[in-house]
Amino acid sequence: MFFSVAAVGLILVSLYTDWLAPVRAQLGAVATPFYWITDLPARIGDWGEETFTSRDELREENEALKSELLILQRKLQQMAALAAENVRLRRLLGSSDMLQDNVLVAELVGVSPNPLSHSVVINKGRDDGVYEGQPVLDAFGLMGQVVEANPSSSRVLLITDASHALPVQVNRNGVRAVAEGTGQINRLRLRHVSNTTDIREGDLLVSSGLGDRFPVGYPVAKVQQVVRDPGQSFSTVVAQPMARLDRSRHLLLVFGQGMRPEELEQARQQEAQEPDLQEREALEPEDD
Amino acid sequence: MIDITGGHNRWMILIALLFAMVLAVYPLPLDWRWWRPEFVLLVVIYWVFTLPDYTSLTLVWVLGLIQDLVEGTPLGQHALGMVIVAYICLQSYRRVSNYALWQQACWVFLLVGISQLTNNWVHSMAGGQVSGLQFLFPALTSALLWPVIHIGFGWLRHHYRIS
Numbered sequence: 382m383f384f385s386v387a388a389v390g391l392i393l394v395s396l397y398t399d400w401l402a403p404v405r406a407q408l409g410a411v412a413t414p415f416y417w418i419t420d421l422p423a424r425i426g427d428w429g430e431e432t433f434t435s436r437d438e439l440r441e442e443n444e445a446l447k448s449e450l451l452i453l454q455r456k457l458q459q460m461a462a463l464a465a466e467n468v469r470l471r472r473l474l475g476s477s478d479m480l481q482d483n484v485l486v487a488e489l490v491g492v493s494p495n496p497l498s499h500s501v502v503i504n505k506g507r508d509d510g511v512y513e514g515q516p517v518l519d520a521f522g523l524m525g526q527v528v529e530a531n532p533s534s535s536r537v538l539l540i541t542d543a544s545h546a547l548p549v550q551v552n553r554n555g556v557r558a559v560a561e562g563t564g565q566i567n568r569l570r571l572r573h574v575s576n577t578t579d580i581r582e583g584d585l586l587v588s589s590g591l592g593d594r595f596p597v598g599y600p601v602a603k604v605q606q607v608v609r610d611p612g613q614s615f616s617t618v619v620a621q622p623m624a625r626l627d628r629s630r631h632l633l634l635v636f637g638q639g640m641r642p643e644e645l646e647q648a649r650q651q652e653a654q655e656p657d658l659q660e661r662e663a664l665e666p667e668d669d
Numbered sequence: 670m671i672d673i674t675g676g677h678n679r680w681m682i683l684i685a686l687l688f689a690m691v692l693a694v695y696p697l698p699l700d701w702r703w704w705r706p707e708f709v710l711l712v713v714i715y716w717v718f719t720l721p722d723y724t725s726l727t728l729v730w731v732l733g734l735i736q737d738l739v740e741g742t743p744l745g746q747h748a749l750g751m752v753i754v755a756y757i758c759l760q761s762y763r764r765v766s767n768y769a770l771w772q773q774a775c776w777v778f779l780l781v782g783i784s785q786l787t788n789n790w791v792h793s794m795a796g797g798q799v800s801g802l803q804f805l806f807p808a809l810t811s812a813l814l815w816p817v818i819h820i821g822f823g824w825l826r827h828h829y830r831i832s
Contacts, residue, residue, distance in 0.1 A: 384730045384752040391734075391745030392791050401744055412694075412739040419695045494694050494740055496702035497798050502741075529741060536741050543798030564798035566699055627699065 406507075409531035416491035416502045416534060482596055483636040484518075485509060489629070490534065497564065499539040500525075503632060506533040511634060514594055518633045522600040522623030523547075523588055527634070539626050540601065541566050549601050550589040551580055557589055560601060560620060566627050569602050571618035576609050578616070586620055596635055671716050672723050678829045679723075685712050685822070686732065690739060703803055706811040707781050709736055713751060714780060715822050717758040718766060720832070729755040746791040750784030757783070770816050778812035 395401045434442075487509075491502035505511050507530045515527040517537050525545065529536040538545055539562070546561035549571075556578055558571045574580060584604040590597030602620035609616040671682050689708035697705060713732070717724045733748030740747070757780060758765075765776055782805055789804040825831065 384726050385749055385756075388730065388733070388745045388749035388752060392743055392749060392794075395744040396791075396795055405738070405744065408738050411735060412741070415691055415694050415739050418691050491694055492696045494697075494702065494705065495742070495792070496699060496803075497792060497800065500741060544796045 405529065406531070409529060410533070412502070413506075413531060413534045420490040485511075485634040485636065487511075487517075487632050487634055489632060493536075497543070499542040499545075499562065499564070499566065499626070500528070501537050501539065502534055503537055503634075504534055505634060506531045506535050508532050510636070511535050516595045516599075516635045518599060518635060519624045519629035519631070520633075521625055521629075522602070523595060524624040524626060524629070524632060526594060537632070539566075540622060540624075541569060541626060546572065547595055547601065548589045548591040549586040551604075552585040552587045552600075554579055556580060557591070558586070558618075560586060567621055568605075569620045569622060571604075571620065572615075574616050574618050575614075576611065576616050580604060580607060580618060582607055585623075671720050672725055672728070676720075676723065676832050678831045681825065681829060681831055682712075682716055690736065693736070694739060703806045704810050705807060706814045707784065707807050709747075710751060710754060710781055710784055711777070711811055711814065711818050713755060714758055714777060715818055717755050718762050719822075719826065721759055721762045724755065724759060726752055726755060726759075742788075743791055743795055746788055747784075749791070750787040753787065754780045754784050770819060773819065774812045774815040777815045778808050781808040781811040 391401075395405075485505060487503040487505040489501050490504045493500040493502075503517075511527055511530045513527055513530050515530075517524045517526060523540060525537045525539040525542075527535050528538045540547060540560070541562040541564070543562050543564035546559050548557065549560045550557045558574055558578075558580075560569045561572050563570050571580075571586075582604055585600060586602045586604065588595040588597060588599045588601055600623040602622045604618060605621045606619040607616060608618075671679060686709065689712045692708045693705070709732070713729060717729075730748050730752050733746075733751040734744060736742075736747040736751075737744050761776075765773060768776065785804050785808050789799065793799045
């Protein structure tokens with residue numbers, strides 16, 4: 382009896398207060414070895430694939446990568462010019478430049494065992510500078526945010542979790558909305574979109590940067606279906622996440638937005654002192 | 670759960686628990702995750718039935734907390750379900766140990782169902798998504814797995830004289 386009362390008390394405390402957050406941060410490390418073990422088969426598979434590939438396969442892959450690199454480099458040339466132009470235009474407008482975000486590559490080591498909660502475990506933690514609330518991307522778009530940072534692993538809540546919502550805007554015209562998770566891995570729903578809002582199927586939704594959690598301009602989802610029912614006060618808008626939430630194995634943790642105020646100030650000052658340098662940096666491709 | 674300091678070869682229970690914990694977080698496709706049996710709870714149920722005199726509810730409770738930490742659920746969620754189930758096991762082991770295997774499996778269905786119910790309750794209180802009766806699927810697979818657990822651990826117990 383005593384134990385169930387104690388457990389209920391503990392549940393209530395951990396649900397409605399954050400008194401237990403430091404305890405969790407300390408003890409969360411016990412989870413890491415279990416996820417590490419479950420990840421072993423995949424790791425061995427990767428290792429085997431890398432070690433036992435034939436020369437022909439390697440050569441083919443090399444060629445494919447080279448051609449992909451060429452295409453990306455061509456795009457990058459354009460990007461550099463556009464970035465420089467963007468910097469100049471922003472300076473004309475008198476607004477501050479967008480800071481380039483730093484990223485850290487992390488690998489997925491585990492997924493939540495609960496089918497009702499969409500979260501994954503990654504192999505980078507507090508020791509690598511990961512903090513709670515940090516945005517996580519994959520190569521295709523925004524994936525979610527860190528909800529629990531342990532010393533050497535952390536837990537990431539995906540944007541499709543039923544308890545997750547993030548501010549987005551339509552890339553075409555800048556209409557703002559809130560995209561909430563539905564609990565289905567390939568669906569997001571836009572909340573409170575009025576029937577007269579200009580939003581169409583196929584529109585790209587990007588993060589709007591409101592709410593100070595996610596950086597501006599990362600692709601979030603593509604609008605899949607818009608149902609305007611005059612009998613309802615809001616239209617139903619369903620979108621499909623751009624990130625491959627259930628397939629991506631390599632994720633990017635974004636720093637920069639979460640810069641501490643003094644660092645941000647420092648960066649601004651540096652930028653003001655060395656405009657040429659800043660411009661040159663903007664032209665250069667980011668290397669991590 | 671079981672006091673492993675005394676007895677003979679009781680540390681093997683700890684190994685079984687660690688193994689069950691790994692199975693509990695082993696990555697599965699989303700649709701299959703509904704059907705994952707509650708491995709840790711099954712191990713607890715078996716050993717509480719087998720060695721009721723050495724069962725400590727404190728250790729069961731701590732084990733539940735560890736599972737919460739590992740699975741990232743609110744602290745206390747698994748502890749609650751596990752303590753309730755272990756308590757029922759302690760009250761009922763005399764009768765249940767005389768049951769046939771399939772009757773025991775039905776009992777296990779009820780026990781795991783109770784723990785799933787509390788899990789679902791906490792999950793919905795935390796603002797999580799609630800489904801229909803799907804949360805009972807693990808209870809069903811756990812009950813189907815019970816004969817395997819019973820025979821497997823029974824063999825292990827006799828072979829290594831765990832007592």
